[in-house]
Amino acid sequence: MAFAAFATAEAQPQAPRKKSRIALFLLLPGILYLVLFFLTPLVSLVLTSLQAPREFGDIGQYDYAFNWQNYVDVVEAYWPHILRSFGYALAATVLALAFSYPLAYFIGVKARRWPLLQSLMLVLVIAPFFISFLLRTLAWKQILSDESFIITSLKALSLMAPDAHFTGTPFAVIFGLTYNFIPFMTLPLYTTLERLDLRYLEAGSDLYANPFTVFRTVTVPLSMPGIVAGTLLTFIPAAGDYVNASRDFLGGPDTQMMGNVIEANFLVLLNYPAAAALSIILMAAILVLVGVYVKRSGTEDLL
Amino acid sequence: MSGEVQAAAVLGGLSESEQLGEKRPGGKVRPRRIGLGDWLLPAYTVIAFVFLLIPIVYTFVFSFNDSIKSNIAWRGFTLDKWLNVCNVEGGAVCQAFGNSIVIGVVATVIATTLGTMIAIALVRYRFRARSAISLLLFLPMATPEVVLGAGLAAQFLAVGVAKDMTTIILAHTMFCISFVVVTVKARVASLDPALEEAGRDLYGSPAQVFWRVTFPLLMPGILAAALLSFALSFDDFIITNFNSGAVSTFPKYVYISASRGIPAEANVIASAVFLFALVLVVGAQVSRAARAKRLAKLG
Numbered sequence: 001m002a003f004a005a006f007a008t009a010e011a012q013p014q015a016p017r018k019k020s021r022i023a024l025f026l027l028l029p030g031i032l033y034l035v036l037f038f039l040t041p042l043v044s045l046v047l048t049s050l051q052a053p054r055e056f057g058d059i060g061q062y063d064y065a066f067n068w069q070n071y072v073d074v075v076e077a078y079w080p081h082i083l084r085s086f087g088y089a090l091a092a093t094v095l096a097l098a099f100s101y102p103l104a105y106f107i108g109v110k111a112r113r114w115p116l117l118q119s120l121m122l123v124l125v126i127a128p129f130f131i132s133f134l135l136r137t138l139a140w141k142q143i144l145s146d147e148s149f150i151i152t153s154l155k156a157l158s159l160m161a162p163d164a165h166f167t168g169t170p171f172a173v174i175f176g177l178t179y180n181f182i183p184f185m186t187l188p189l190y191t192t193l194e195r196l197d198l199r200y201l202e203a204g205s206d207l208y209a210n211p212f213t214v215f216r217t218v219t220v221p222l223s224m225p226g227i228v229a230g231t232l233l234t235f236i237p238a239a240g241d242y243v244n245a246s247r248d249f250l251g252g253p254d255t256q257m258m259g260n261v262i263e264a265n266f267l268v269l270l271n272y273p274a275a276a277a278l279s280i281i282l283m284a285a286i287l288v289l290v291g292v293y294v295k296r297s298g299t300e301d302l303l
Numbered sequence: 304m305s306g307e308v309q310a311a312a313v314l315g316g317l318s319e320s321e322q323l324g325e326k327r328p329g330g331k332v333r334p335r336r337i338g339l340g341d342w343l344l345p346a347y348t349v350i351a352f353v354f355l356l357i358p359i360v361y362t363f364v365f366s367f368n369d370s371i372k373s374n375i376a377w378r379g380f381t382l383d384k385w386l387n388v389c390n391v392e393g394g395a396v397c398q399a400f401g402n403s404i405v406i407g408v409v410a411t412v413i414a415t416t417l418g419t420m421i422a423i424a425l426v427r428y429r430f431r432a433r434s435a436i437s438l439l440l441f442l443p444m445a446t447p448e449v450v451l452g453a454g455l456a457a458q459f460l461a462v463g464v465a466k467d468m469t470t471i472i473l474a475h476t477m478f479c480i481s482f483v484v485v486t487v488k489a490r491v492a493s494l495d496p497a498l499e500e501a502g503r504d505l506y507g508s509p510a511q512v513f514w515r516v517t518f519p520l521l522m523p524g525i526l527a528a529a530l531l532s533f534a535l536s537f538d539d540f541i542i543t544n545f546n547s548g549a550v551s552t553f554p555k556y557v558y559i560s561a562s563r564g565i566p567a568e569a570n571v572i573a574s575a576v577f578l579f580a581l582v583l584v585v586g587a588q589v590s591r592a593a594r595a596k597r598l599a600k601l602g
Contacts, residue, residue, distance in 0.1 A: 023428035030480055031436060037477040038443050041454035048457040070509045099351065106348045116596075120590045123581070124352050130580040131359050132573045133538050134557040138565060139358035139365075142375060182355065232445075240447025243540065245380035248561035259449045259541070266453055266545065276457055286447065 007233055049276035060270030065215050070277045078261050085258040086285070088170065089239035092177035093185075096234050097227065099178070100185040104226070105219075106191030107186075125186050128179075137249050141167055144175075168252030176244035184233040192226030201210060230299050236286055332400060359577065366570035368455045373534060373564020384567040396568045399556035403537055406468065406552060410475035411532040417476075417524055418483025418532075419587030425484070426491040440481045459546065466548030479532040486531060490524025537576075 047181035051062035075082070083169045107125070111118045128136060144150060154160040166172050170263055200222065220227075242259025245251035251260075258278055266275035365374055365382035369381040389397040421440070425433070443451065455474050459466060498520065502512040547555060557569055 005337075020428065020430055023424045023430045026420040026424035026428075027430075030421040030484075031439065033417055034439055034443070034477065034480060037455065037458075037473055040437070040452070041451075044458040044461050045450070045454040048461070088440065092543045102344060102347050103325075103351045106344045110344060116588075116592045119592070121352075121583070123584050123588060124355065126584075127359060127577075127581065128355060129534060129538070131362055131577040132554060132557060132569075134540060134554050134561070135362050135565070135569065135573045136358040138557070138561060139361040142365075143361060145358065145375075156571055163374065179339040179358075184415050236445060238449055240449040241541075242449060243558070246561075248558075257448075262453055263544070266456060270458065272457060281454045282445060287445070 011291075045276045045279055048272050049280050051273040051276075060272070062273055066102060067273065070273045071281070074274050074277045074281070077274075078258070081256055081258050081261050082278075082281065082285075084170075084245075084255070085239050085282070086289075088174050088177060088245070089235050089241075089256075091174045092181065092238045093231050093235045094135075095174070095178040096182050096185040097231060100182055100189055100230065104189035104193050108190045109196060109198070110196075121170050122187075122190070125190075126183050128183060133180060134243060134249075137180065137244060140176060140179065141250055144172065145192050152172055167250055168255070170245075172250040173245045173255045176250040177238045177241060180244065181234040185230040186235070188229035188233065189223065189226040192223045196222055224297060228294065232290060232293070236290070239286060240282060321568060362570050363574045363577070366567055366574045368567050368570075370567045372566070374567040374570065375564065384571050388568050388571050391566050391568045394557060395551070396553075396566065396572060399551040399553045400572050402468065402551060403553040406471050407536040409472050409535045410479055410536045411529050413472075413476045414479035414532050415483050415525060416527045418480045418528060419487050419521070421480070421482045422487035422491055423521075426488060440484050443478055443481045444485075448478075448539075448541040449545075452542040455542070455543040466546055467552075468544045468550050470548070471543055471550060471552065474542050475536040478539075478542060479535055482531055482535065484530040486528035487521065487524045490521050495519055534580075 048062075050064070050066050050068065052065035052067040054061040057063075103125075107118055107121045111121065116155055142148065146152075146165055146167070151160065151166055155164075160166075185255060196219065197235075201214055202216050204218045205211070209217070239257075240259050242257055242263055243249055245255050245257040245260055247253065251257075257279075260277045262278045264272040264284070265278070270284050328402060340399075365377075367380050367382065368374055368377055369379040369383065370376075371378075421436075424430075425436070452474070453475070455470075459470055464470060494517070499512055499516055502516040507515065538554060540552075540558055542559065543552050543555055551559075553569075553572065557565060560566070560569070
């Protein structure tokens with residue numbers, strides 16, 4: 001796993017050799033690339049977020065300044081979007097976890113006796129990756145549109161009000177986010193559950209614990225690394241996503257998330273400082289949340 | 304991200320346990336109690352897979368729709384869209400698809416080269432600033448795409464670079480490197496140092512040992528990383544949208560035409576890519592299983 005992979009870097013079995021010139025040669029191009037195209041852009045983003053409009057300038061013309069007011073302005077203007085982003089992402093993460101855990105348990109534990117079946121099921125889990133993310137989301141939009149079989153049936157059965165819609169609502173956006181990030185949740189869960197030592201579960205039931213207690217006190221704690229990795233892998237992209245919430249996809253005018261306003265400000269309104277300030281807020285909030293979450297779940301060694 | 308690394312492992316046809324050469328504990332112990340899970344869990348799994356596959360089947364079925372402009376209502380079966388993919392809108396779909404392929408291949412080659420070099424250095428050499436470098440590799444994976452996209456776009460704007468194919472390739476290479484490092488690193492770490500020692504004992508020069516022993520052994524990991532990079536680049540929309548200017552890619556084409564209706568030709572391309580990837584991966588899995596069986600018979 002990514003998080004674990006970096007953590008284990010220190011404890012390699014092979015004795016690392018000296019020859020630091022070769023190490024430098026191997027590292028330099030890639031690291032330089034990331035400094036140029038990842039770190040510098042972040043600095044650039046911070047600088048842009050503090051820009052002020054040029055005096056008598058056109059739309060989209062800004063000068064470097066220390067205009068901290070940009071941050072106050074975007075929070076005042078877009079606090080509903082900020083709350084929505086984190087609310088929707090949280091809901092999608094919880095739903096994806098509830099959906100994925102039994103699935104990963106079946107693939108990783110119950111299907112151990114049939115390795116071929118196991119690997120074919122893994123292929124099915126990642127199958128959605130092979131088809132365009134946007135077309136998948138549009139397919140759901142059609143399948144759940146007002147004229148669709150599912151929605152008309154629900155209305156005929158009076159399970160939905162006759163004038164209600166599904167697409168364009170927060171539920172549709174959360175549904176789309178959940179669907180799109182399920183593989184990111186299922187795969188890390190599968191990895192930890194696949195290595196779950198079933199003898200621990202037996203020990204639990206030998207000590208007269210009922211299956212639910214065994215699950216709660218043995219299975220879940222042992223699969224915690226997978227749960228933490230899966231929730232992070234779902235939450236982070238979901239909070240920044242703007243495709244599902246877009247009006248042409250599953251969202252409506254009242255479901256716009258931070259990603260949507262960052263896109264609109266940057267690419268349409270050419271209000272670069274506002275877009276940059278929102279991006280910095282999004283990134284900072286995610287880093288803080290992730291830090292607190294990882295600390296509280298007691299899996300610090302993941303990072 | 305670990306999910307994608309595992310996706311890469313599946314793509315490359317290696318299971319996690321094979322990579323790390325570990326035996327999973329307690330795999331043979333059978334549960335004694337016959338519980339609810341015996342039928343409930345398999346049933347749930349089937350339903351879950353049906354749910355996961357619904358949009359894929361929908362996209363595939365509607366690639367055969369005899370639609371006129373927008374591809375929403377079913378109007379009858381036709382093979383026409385498959386046979387004349389490039390005829391719609393003056394070939395805009397195919398143009399976008401071609402751009403996506405070119406961007407994906409170039410970004411994959413650069414990212415796989417740079418990432419593999421870093422992975423080897425991280426496992427094999429001791430150097431200072433290791434934790435800073437690990438952080439620098441980890442952060443792009445923990446940053447939301449919209450921030451990566453806006454950051455690069457702000458940078459290109461500040462420097463005054465016009466956005467075109469090159470800026471898209473630069474952006475894609477950036478976010479692929481970390482995934483390559485994670486994928487290849489697992490392979491480097493699982494390499495038996497005795498094999499390289501044997502090469503040196505037989506008077507192989509360092510270059511010979513690397514190209515004749517190390518590199519072929521790393522190949523499955525490098526291949527998996529390259530496939531993952533290509534998949535990430537090919538399906539990326541958010542970062543592309545910020546850094547593409549007027550250049551179209553397949554996901555960008557879909558996003559832009561979503562408001563006026565997607566032509567069935569887009570479904571054709573997506574379905575063809577899906578089938579190609581599926582055949583590739585299932586083939587790799589089946590051949591791996593067959594190999595494992597042969598080895599088991601020999602042992």
